Every structure is written in C-alpha cells, then in structure tokens.
Amino acid sequence: MNNSTIGASVSMSSLQQRLDIIAENIANMDTDGYKSKEGSFEDVLTRVQQQSKDYDQPGRSMPLGFNIGFGVRVPKVTSDWEQGTPKETGNPTDLALQGNGLFGVQVNGATAYTRQGNFHFTPDTANPDNMMLVDNTGNPVLNTQGKPLTVPKNVSAAIDEKGRVLTKTSESAPAKVAGTIMIVEPISKSALQAVDGNFYMLAGGVTPQQAFVQRAAGEASEVGVRSGYLERSNVDLSKEMTEALQIQRIYQLTARALSSSDQMLGLANNMRG
Template sequence: MNNSMISAMVSMNAFQQRLDVIADNLANVDTVGYKSKDTSFEDVLTQVQGHHKDFTLAGRATPPGYTVGFGSRLAAVIQNMEQGPHKETGNPLDLAIDGNAMFAVQGNGGIAYTREGGFHVSPDPQDGSFVNLVNNQGYQVLDRNNNPIRIPANAKVAVDPAGQVLVETPAGRSVAGVLKLAELQRPEGLVQMAGNLYMLAAGLTEAQVFEQAQANRGPLKSEVQSGFLEQSNVNFSDEMMKMMEVQRAYQLAARALSSSDTMMNLANTMRG
C-alpha cells in the first residue's frame, strides 16, 4: 500500500470523526443547557525526506528534501462552554445561570455538574412531609455542603439570584438551602456523560477544576435567573457550514484514494 492510499484512508477516518461531532451538535440544537463541541486535528507521522546528494547544487535557494506525511487524525474534542441564550418560561424552578458556574447534582457515580436547570420537586420516599429538588433525570440537586435540597411539602418555592431556595409555609418563610454553584475554571478537567451531565476527569479534584471562591464561600461571579432556561449554544448555521466543508474534504480524500488505487492497477498491468 503506497503513501497516498494511507494518507487518504487516515484523513477519511478523521473527517468521519469530525462529521460525527458535528452531527451530535446538530442533534442537540434544541437541548436545554447543551454545550457544543469542536475538534482539533494533528498531522500523522510527518517528516522531511532528504533528497539524493546529487540534488545539492551550488546556488540552490531551497533546502534539499521534501515533506512526507500520512494525513491527519483527530487529536482532541474540545468543549465550548460559552453561555447560551436564556428563554423565559415563568416556572420558578426553571433556573438559568448568568455566568460560568454549573449546578451540582448527585449522579450515579458521584457528584455531577450541569447547566441544565429545568428542576422540579419529587416526593421524599423516606419522609412524606418533604419533597426533594431534582433535575429531569431525577438526580437530587445539591447545596453548598453537597447535601440534597429538601423542601417542605406544599410550600411555595422561589430562588433568588444568589441561589437561595426560599420557601413559604403557614409557619413562615425560611431558606431551605443554597444551591451549589461551581464556577468553572478548567473546562478540560470535565468529562461529558449521558444526560447532559459532566463529571471530574480521573485524578482531578473539584478545587483543581472549579474556582476556589465557591469552596471558601466567597462572593460568586455568577447569578441565578429564576423562570428562565439556558438554551443550547449550538449555532445552527455555523454547524451546517462545517458539515458541508467536511463532506467536500471527505469526497476529495475519497477521490485521492480511488486515483491511487487506479494507478496501482496500472502499474501492476505494466509489470505483467
């Protein structure tokens, strides 16, 4: 197999992976709190091949040698954590964050983080006089102390910009808890999971990924907007343009592979 065939095959595989990422973005253009992804590529085994010594002539302006490569491959999938637009819903438990913070919920594998703030209440199976604040997957929403937020049943609920969950009962008004708002500092330290959730990458601690202001109970840079939901930050027009570019590049690589195969067949015929 010659270098042109290897380069075309490697490049086609990389283009297919990029197309998969674009398709994922387009499929989630209407997903609440979804963060788009982009791709980064690198050359595969690129090196400079030296010419024969006869090419080294006096007065030559360019150095002898030529570049040999084997296409490109997917190096990384990059999360775009840019804030999406907010849509008003009027539901006091629909929450959107103005800033770079994330909500914390108790997932199956530990604490998970999300920008999707479509919360609701669910009966507490252990105490019928309380309800739990949960997300759309049924995971309990956590407070600053990593404890589930519990609300008296039949209480009126509101959330202020600081994340305080305010409840009103016949006995009066009180604070059921303060939402944990983890302000993101290193997006690369998060791993995307199912259900629009993120978890810490293996070996990393919360202090390494999120700003220390939250851990120290310091002032937050982010605010909570009650009655709003953050929409996906996917730009449909940009993704469609990227998809057309990738499709054309894939077609070009496929033609290069076909041409290389044709030349090999011709060479085999000539030898015969």
C-alpha cells in the same frame, strides 16, 4: 501501502469523526444548557523525503527534499463554554446561570455537573413529608453539603439569585431558607470531561479542590441565578452547516485520492505480472 494510501485512509477516519461531532451539535441544538463541541485537526506524522544530488541544479533556491505527510487526526474534543441566550419560561424552578458556573446533581450515586436548569419538585421517596428538587430526568439536585435538596411538603418555594431555596407556609409567614443549590465555578474546563446526558464529571485524578474555585464562608460568588429562565444551547446552526459542507467536500477529495492510489497500485501490480 504507499504514503498516499496511508494518508488518505487516516484522514478519512478523522474527517468522519469531525462529522460525528457536528452531527451531535446539530442534534442538541434545542437541548437547554448544551455546550457545542469542537474538534481541530493536526498532522499525524510528517517526514522529509530526501532527493538525489542530481536535483541540486544551478539556480535552485529550495533545499533538497520535500515533506511527506501521513494524514491528519483529531487530537481531542473540547467544549465551547460561551454562554447561551436565556429564554423565559415563567416556571419558578427553571433556572439559568449567569457567569462561569455549573449546577451539582446526583447521577447514579456520583456527583455530576450541568448548565441545564429545568428543575422541579417531586415527592421524596425516602421521606414522605418532604419534596425533593430534581432535574428533568429525575436526578436529585444537590445542596452545598453535597446531599439531595429537599423542602417540607405543603409549602410554597422560590429560588433567589444566589441559589437559595426559600419556603413559606403561607403568604403572611416569613420566608425560610430550606437550603442552597450547589453551584460550582470551574477553574479550568480541562478538569471536566463531558459524559452522556448533558453532564460533566471530574477528569481522572482531579479533585473538587483542584477543579473549582474555593470561596471562604460569606464570600460572594460571581455566578448569578435567574429563576423562571433556561439557558439555550450555544450551537450556531449556520456555522455547523457550513463546516459540515466543508468537511464533506474534503472527505470527497480524500476518497478520490484513495481511489487514485488504489488504481496506481493495481497498474503497478499488472505491469509487474
């Protein structure tokens, strides 16, 4: 294959990957707590094609040789962590985070992290006398000790701005702290990797001590919790549609370049035959 064929085929694959990212963002536009994904392009490889000394004519200001590229690729996919707009739901177990924080939940026996805070209480199968706080797919929400957060049955519960679950047995009874929701503050978003279900997991080889801010006992957190609210997705539909149109136009141009290259190869083969 010649250089134009290689560059066009490699670029078309990367453009398709970028379109897939845009499609995923648009599909999750109404997913609470979703962070839009971004992918940038970079050259796969470039080299300088040297020219004959015959091209070095008097008055030429440019050096001999010209750059030849071999297409572009998407080196990595990143998340845009800009905070989404809060929406009021009136449900006291719907939670929105203000600031750089993530809720801790248990997914398939492992700890995962999310900004999606549409929680509710459900009967605890391990202890019939308790109710467990779970997310919208039934995954247990963890407390600061890394265990599922539970409250006694037949109590009223509320969640304050620090993520503490307060329970009362009656209106006149004093509130008791049944537990505190695990809320972590990432030091670097590169320590986390996105997984299915709008969750994030620790990247390979990264420990919680390396990934999250470690605060001393009693030290105030910079992350706040708003009860009765959910954080909307931060996907900008107009931006995503504009980028989709641009990528489609580039894809069409690259496909035409591939087709022209194929025609030239066909002409060369016919002439040789």
